[in-house]
Amino acid sequence: MKTPAAGLRARLTLSHLAVIVVAMGLSGFLLLSLLERYFVDAMEESLAAQARITAQALVPGATAEGPEAEVPLAAFNAIQNQRASNLSIETQNVAPLPDEFPGEIDLDYLAGASFQLSSQLDTRIRVVDPRGLVLFDSQEGTQGTDLSDDAVVAQALAGQYASRQDRASYVPAVHVAFPLLVDERLVGAVYLSQPLGDALAVVGDLRNRWLLSTVVALLFSGAVGLVLSRAVANPLRRLTGAARAVAHGDLDQQVPVASRDEVGELSRAFNDMTARLRAARQMQTDFVANVSHELRTPLTAVKGTVETLRDGAVDDPEVRDRFLETVERETDRLIRLVNDLLVLSRADSAALELRREEIDLGELAEETADRLAHRARAHDVTLAVEAAAGLRVPADRDRIEQVIVNLLDNAIKYSPPTRTVRVRAVPGSDGTVRVEVEDEGIGIPPEELARIGERFYRADRARSRAEGGSGLGLAIARALVEAHGGELWLESEVGEGTRACFTLPGS
Numbered sequence: 388m389k390t391p392a393a394g395l396r397a398r399l400t401l402s403h404l405a406v407i408v409v410a411m412g413l414s415g416f417l418l419l420s421l422l423e424r425y426f427v428d429a430m431e432e433s434l435a436a437q438a439r440i441t442a443q444a445l446v447p448g449a450t451a452e453g454p455e456a457e458v459p460l461a462a463f464n465a466i467q468n469q470r471a472s473n474l475s476i477e478t479q480n481v482a483p484l485p486d487e488f489p490g491e492i493d494l495d496y497l498a499g500a501s502f503q504l505s506s507q508l509d510t511r512i513r514v515v516d517p518r519g520l521v522l523f524d525s526q527e528g529t530q531g532t533d534l535s536d537d538a539v540v541a542q543a544l545a546g547q548y549a550s551r552q553d554r555a556s557y558v559p560a561v562h563v564a565f566p567l568l569v570d571e572r573l574v575g576a577v578y579l580s581q582p583l584g585d586a587l588a589v590v591g592d593l594r595n596r597w598l599l600s601t602v603v604a605l606l607f608s609g610a611v612g613l614v615l616s617r618a619v620a621n622p623l624r625r626l627t628g629a630a631r632a633v634a635h636g637d638l639d640q641q642v643p644v645a646s647r648d649e650v651g652e653l654s655r656a657f658n659d660m661t662a663r664l665r666a667a668r669q670m671q672t673d674f675v676a677n678v679s680h681e682l683r684t685p686l687t688a689v690k691g692t693v694e695t696l697r698d699g700a701v702d703d704p705e706v707r708d709r710f711l712e713t714v715e716r717e718t719d720r721l722i723r724l725v726n727d728l729l730v731l732s733r734a735d736s737a738a739l740e741l742r743r744e745e746i747d748l749g750e751l752a753e754e755t756a757d758r759l760a761h762r763a764r765a766h767d768v769t770l771a772v773e774a775a776a777g778l779r780v781p782a783d784r785d786r787i788e789q790v791i792v793n794l795l796d797n798a799i800k801y802s803p804p805t806r807t808v809r810v811r812a813v814p815g816s817d818g819t820v821r822v823e824v825e826d827e828g829i830g831i832p833p834e835e836l837a838r839i840g841e842r843f844y845r846a847d848r849a850r851s852r853a854e855g856g857s858g859l860g861l862a863i864a865r866a867l868v869e870a871h872g873g874e875l876w877l878e879s880e881v882g883e884g885t886r887a888c889f890t891l892p893g894s
Contacts, residue, residue, distance in 0.1 A: 396616040403612035407604055415597045419590060426586035430561050431550055434510065434579045438565045441512050442577055445523065451565035451577050513578040514567070515540060522575070534578065539564040543576035552583070559583040622650045626657055638665045682724070685717035692717075727859045731866060739870050741783040745894060748820050749774030749812040751784065755791040756810050759799065767804035770795075774812040778820045779894040786867045787891070790875075791822065793860040794887045798826035801885070818893045819873070825886040831879040864889075 435451075442451040514523040519535025534540045542549035543564035550563045560582045567575040622645065629640040640661050644654045692710045700706045733739040756772045763770045780787075791810075798808045806827040815821035868875040868889045879885035 396613070396620045399616035399619060400609065400612040403615070404605060404609055407608045408601075411597075411601045411604060415594075415601065419594055419597065422593065423586065423590045426589065427552065427561060427583070430581050430583070430586065431563055434561065434563045434581055435565070437510055437512065438563065438577045438579055441514070441579075442565070442567055445514060446567060446569065446574065449567050449569045449574065451567060509582050509584075511580040513580075514575060515544070515578060516575045517544060517573060519544060537564075537578075540576060540578055543578070544573070546573055554583070559587060619650060622646075622654060626654065629657065629661075633661060633664070638668060678728070682721065685720045685724075688717045689714050724859075727863055730863050731859065739866075741786060741870060743781045743783055745779055746782055746784050746787070747776075748778040748780050748782075748787070748822060748891065749776060751788060752791060752810050752812045752822060755788055755795065759792065759795050762796070763799050763808065766799050766802065768799050768802045769805075769807045770810065771807055772810045774810075775814060778812055778814065780820050780891045781894055782871050782891055787871070790864040790867050790889065791824070793864045794824040794889075797860065798824050798828070798885070798887070801828040802826045803828065814893075815890045819890040820893050821888060821890045823886055823888045825884060827884040830881040830883055831877070831885055832881055836877060836879055 438451040442449045510525070512523075512525040513521050513529070513534070515521050515534055519533050519537075519540055521529050521532045521534060524530060535544070539549035539551050539562050543566050546566050548563070548565055550561065553560050553562065560580050562578070562580045564576050564578045566573055567577055622642070625642050629642050632640050638661055641658050642654045644651050644658070692713050696707060696710055700710060730739070752774050753772050756770045760770055795808065795810065802808055808827075809823075809825045811821075811823040811825070813821050813823075865875045868891070871891055873889055873891040875887070875889035877885060877887055
């Protein structure tokens with residue numbers, strides 16, 4: 388069975404090869420087509436030059452009428468000059484034509500004239516009369532042959548330049564025909580043919596070299612593609628194996644990060660995910676253990692009290708009332724714990740219901756401080772409130788009051804006697820409203836500050852349990868503030884005190 392990594396390597400390698408094949412194919416086709424067309428055009432221009440030389444040598448005063456030559460390139464001009472220099476024509480028994488022609492000009496005298504044509508090229512030169520009969524053939528043996536059915540000859544005898552390429556014939560060749568004019572009077576045509584063998588041989592050799600270079604490029608690119616695909620697929624294979632292990636519960640998986648590209652970024656994200664999963668699992672384990680511990684303490688107290696009453700303490704009214712108060716207190720503690728857990732559960736699942744309304748956060752801070760004034764006096768702590776006017780926010784009044792109560796309760800609890808707890812409500816940045824609760828207590832060590840707010844975590848476990856705390860208050864406060872779209876954080880220095888701050892979006 389093919390593994391996903393093997394399939395990815397194959398796709399990457401094949402796509403790499405496909406790009407090379409398409410690029411080499413298109414470039415080779417275009418370049419070879421352009422080169423072949425260049426050779427054919429050069430050959431036609433060369434034949435045109437030979438036609439003009441032939442016309443002037445065989446028919447004094449005659450011209451071969453053809454298209455105007457374009458400005459040639461250097462290589463093009465070299466080919467043409469070489470072809471023209473390799474052609475020489477000597478004539479004998481050719482009488483000069485009179486200056487004026489009384490009637491129709493007759494080229495039949497060419498058939499009886501003596502010609503000597505020296506050419507190192509394979510160009511075939513034929514001169515035909517106005518009827519299409521061959522008067523002169525550089526390869527001899529076809530004098531008198533009727534070429535009027537030949538399309539290029541017929542077009543030339545009609546006074547127009549004509550050309551044709553016979554690529555499908557046994558001997559591929561280029562044919563051109565030029566009207567032969569004397570004083571702008573048509574007296575025949577010059578018909579030239581040049582085999583395409585040399586040009587096609589050059590193009591064929593280039594094509595073979597291109598195919599060879601394509602094969603070499605494919606082999607090289609295939610090797611490079613395998614290396615590159617392995618570099619991509621191997622990290623993904625490791626990630627796949629690690630992900631399967633995580634799916635089976637092994638959260639200790641880590642993959643090496645060998646690059647800074649997208650694959651490396653994916654590896655870092657995977658490692659961060661597994662670290663978070665381990666932390667979440669540890670939090671879950673700690674949460675269950677803490678809940679069990681918090682529930683066991685009041686339940687144990689209730690059970691012991693009930694057993695004592697059952698053993699006869701119920702008959703003593705004073706003892707009975709004291710034990711019943713203990714049961715009631717522990718029951719209330721259980722109810723508070725269950726309610727706190729319910730709030731956290733709803734906040735985690737985004738199911739916390741908020742009854743939002745426009746409230747003045749400054750007034751709420753003052754009212755909450757007044758409610759806790761008696762508790763502050765009991766601890767010999769002074770409360771000072773500084774609230775700006777008009778701090779309107781859309782919020783659930785009861786929930787935000789719960790947040791302020793929790794922060795004030797912690798500040799009072801951890802403040803030494805005769806100290807002051809200050810509450811400030813001021814405008815924040817970016818349209819927010821900020822509330823600060825600052826005490827002059829013992830402060831929180833830096834190593835514990837980051838953990839304050841974790842569920843069931845206490846910086847001073849013995850003291851907070853004696854005060855009836857469960858370690859959920861700050862976690863609930865943070866969850867409630869974040870449910871309103873705000874933020875809660877702590878600032879503290881040992882021996883200087885602690886400042887608890889939260890912000891809410893303003894109206």
